[in-house]
Amino acid sequence: MIRGALIISTLLLAGCDTVPLEQPPTRAHIADSALPPVKQFGAPQPVPPQRSNRDIARDFLDLHFKLEGGSSLPILTRFEQPITLRVTGSPTKTLNSDLSRLLSRLQNEAGIRVTRVTSGDAHITIESVSSAEIRRALPRAACFVVPNVGSLSEYRRNKRRAKTNWSQLRERTRLAIFIPNDVSPQEVRDCMHEELAQAIGPLNDLYRLPDSVFNDDNVHTVLTGFDMTILRATYAPELQTGMSRDEVAARLPSILRRINPKGGSHASRPLKETPREWVNAVEAAIGPNASTEVRKRAATQATAIARQQGWKDHRRSFSHFILGRMVQRSAPGLAQKHFKTAMSYLGNAPSTQLHRAHISARMAAYEISRGNGRAAQTLLRPAIPTAAKFESASLLSTLMLLQAEALALTGDIEEARAVRLDSLGWARYGFGSDWAVRARMNDIAALRPNTMAGG
Template identity: 25%
Template sequence: MTQTAPPWQPVAAAVLAAVLLLSACATPPVPPPPVPPAPTVAAPPPPESAASASIRAYYAEVQQALLSQGLLRTDGAAVDAPFTDRNLTDNFIRIALYEEYSRGQISTTRSQTPIRLLRWDKPIRVSVQFGASIPPEKQAADRARVASYLARLASLTNLSITLTNQNPNVWVHVGSVDERAALGPSLNAELSELTPGQVAAVTQMNRDTYCQVLTQSDPATNTYTAAVAVIPSEHPDLLRLSCIHEELAQALGLPNDSNAARPSIFNDDEEFALLTPQDELMLRILYNPALRPGMTEAEARPIIQTLASRLTGGET
C-alpha cells in the first residue's frame, strides 16, 4: 500500500535546508579587541628640599640682577664689542694655552699657568644625565637645547659630536644640590683619574660657582679622552643655557677665562650668556689642521696670528 507524505513535510524539509545553509554561511562572532595595557605613569619628582629651594631662589635673584645690569647678553654679534685679528690672537692664546689652576689641583688662589694645546682627536659622544627631581618636560627641553648646541659645535670644529647614551665619553649632569652631592661614584667611574679634592669640588660646589667642567687627557698625545660637566638644575633657564654653552665649549679645549676677551663667554664678567662670534672663531682656530696637539705658545703663536688674520680679514 502506497503511503502519501503529509503535505507539511516538503515545507519542513525546505525550512531545515535553509537553516542549515544559513548556518554554514554565518560569520563566526568577532572576538572583542584586546584591552590595551594601562599607560605607564612616571613617578612624580621627589619634593624639593629646603636646600634646593634656597639655592633656586638665590639663582633667580642672581639672574635678575645680571639682566638688570645689562649682562647675560644674548646678542653675541654686538656692534659695541668689535675685535681685531690681534685681539683674537691674544684672546685665543690666553684662553687655550693657559689655565687658572695647575692641572690636577683644586685651589682657591688663581694663577695663570701655561699649558700645551689640548683638543679632541676622536668622535665625541655626549650623554645628558638628569636628576630625578627634574620634571620630564624640563628634561626634554634641556636635551633639545643640548642637541642643537652640539650640532653647532660640530660644524665649527669638524668633529663628530653626537648626543647619545651609547658608550659616552662626555657626560653632562643636571641635578639639584642634593643630587650633585651624591655624584661621587658617577664622577669616579666617568673620569678615573679624579682626585678626592676634585670630586669634592663638584659634590660640594659653592653656590657662587655656577657650573663646572672637568676633563681628562692623554699626556702622551695631548688629546682629551673624557669630560664631565655639572650644572645645577636650580638655575633659571638663561643661566642654565649659559652653563651649557660655556662648559661644553671649554671641554673642547678652551679651558681658561680672560677679562680682556670681548665679546666672549670666556670672561668672568658674565656680560655674554651664549657663544659669541669671537668664541666661534677661537674654536675654528683650535681645530684647524695647521695647529697640532701639544704645541706650546711659542710654537703656536705664528700660526694663530695667520689664522686670526685670515678669519677677521686682517684688521689690526
C-alpha cells in the same frame, strides 16, 4: 670654568629687592594657569669678532696657555678624535632642545662635530643633578666641568687627585659636565654653553674680553661670534695636542687669515693686562659670601684701580656698574651717576651692546621710580632687541616689564598690558617657576609711583 661664583644679577632693580611677593593691590592678578607657555629663541644671531686677528691671536694664546689663577700651561690640548657626548641623570624638559641647538651651532659656526650617544662610554658626559649635589661637590659652583671622570660620584672619589686637576691635563679623552636640574631653563642653557665650551676649548677666562663667555663677568652667557672663532681655530688642522705656545703662535696668523679674513682689516688695539688686585676686588664685590659693606668697599677699590690703570674700556665700565649696584638702594641718585659713567666707557661698539642693555635696565628702573616714563622708554628701546639678539631671556623679560611700566606712566595702558603679557613667556624661560615670574612682575610694578589700576 666654574659658573655661579661671579654672576651678575639683572633681577634686583632700584630699591625693590625687599618687595613682598604678594600681588600689588592695583595690579590685576594673573593665575598660574593663565601664564603663557615658555618661549625659546629662534635662529642664532652671533656678532662676528670686531677686532684684529693680531689681538685675537693674543687672546687665543692667553686663553689656552694660562689658567685663571695665573699659572701657565705647557701645551695645547684638545680632542684629537671625533667627539661623542651623552646626557645622564635627570635632565630638565628644555635641556635636550637647547643642547641640540648648541651642537648645531658648534658644527655650523665652529666646524666642530659633537655626536650624541644614548648608551655606552662617551668623551663628554653631561650629568643633570640637583643644585645641592653640585654644591656638596663644589660649594660655590652652579655648574662645572672636570677632566678624566664620567660622573659626580667618580669626581668625589678623585677630587684631590692629579687626574682631575686642569693644570695637569696633557690630553683630552674624557670629561664630565655637571649641570643643575632645579633651576631656570636659561640657567641650564647658560651652564651648557660655558662648560661645553671649556670641555672642548680654552681653559682660561679673561676679563679683558668684551664679547665672550670666556669672561668671569658673565655678561655673555651663550657662545658669541668671537667664541666660535676661537673654537674653530682650536680645531684647525694646523694644530694638535702637545704643541707649545710658541709653536701655536707661529701657526695662528695663517689660521686666522683663513677663518676670519675681516680680522685682517681691523687695526690692532690691544688692551692692557688685568691686574690681579682688580680681579680680587671684583670677585669680593660680586661674590656671595660677604657683607654689603665689605662688597661696597671692594667695588670702590675696583673703581679706583680701574681709574689708576687709565682704562677706558668695558672693565672700567664694569667697575662703575657694580659700584652703582652696591649703592642703588641707599643712594639711587649716586647709583644713576655711576651707571651713566659706566655707559660712557662703552661707546657704541657691537662688542658692548649687551653691556649697555644691562646698564639700561638699571637706569630705566630709576627713571620709572621717578615717574619719567618717556626717559625710561628712550633707554629701553635699543636694549630690548639687544637682549633678544644675545638670547638673554631674563634680561629681555625684565626690560619688557620695565617698558610696560614706562608705557603706563605715559598713558599707553593697552600697549602696556600687551607688552607685559608678551614678556611672560620669556620670563618663564629666564626665571623658571611661576612664583619667580610673579615675583619679578611685582618687583617691577612696585617701581612705578602712584600705580594706576588696570595698568
